[in-house]
Amino acid sequence: MIQGRFGDKGQIYFDINLIDTDGLSLSVEAMLDTGFTELVAMNKQDVQSLDWVFLRQNKLKSAQGESFFDVYLGRVVIDDQEFEVTVFAGDEIREILLGSQWLKIFKLTADYSENEVTLE
Structure with missing residues (x-):
């Protein structure tokens, strides 16, 4: 289970790691975007820096x-x-996005009143 957090406008963020081709792990913050129906979207320049x-x-x-x-x-x-x-890469993507496909793998629990959000 991983703990997430709510943003100022109700966004949901989780810390994940990206692994480059040399095996180096980079910790980043990703936003859950249920309107995005794939797994991951990122800025093209960031993807290219990982040499994927x-x-x-x-x-x-x-x-x-x-x-x-x-x-x-x-x-x-x-x-x-x-x-x-x-990973879908585009020039206009400003944040790392986790798409709704992750909800087939993980269960999302979000309780805004308790300020708790998790993926398990």
């Missing part, structure tokens, strides 16, 4: 309409579990 393998381009619907994203194969650690995942 480029797979293809995909077209996805976003809040701005349909957009093309570069798709990479990345490694993330959530709740001490390492996952090899597809």
Whole structure:
């Protein structure tokens, strides 16, 4: 189980680790975005700095309409579990996003009144 936190506007954040191709682990804060239906989205420049393998381009619907994203194969650690995942990269992505696909793997518990949010 990992503890998260609520942002000023009700966003949900979790600390995760990104693993680069050399095995170096980088701790980052990621925002849960249930409107994003894939696993992970990041800024393209950040993905390239991790030297992850480029797979293809995909077209996805976003809040701005349909957009093309570069798709990479990345490694993330959530709740001490390492996952090899597809990562959607774009120039306009400002935060690391965890998509709703994670809710097929983890149970989300959020209690705003108690200021508690977890993935288990």
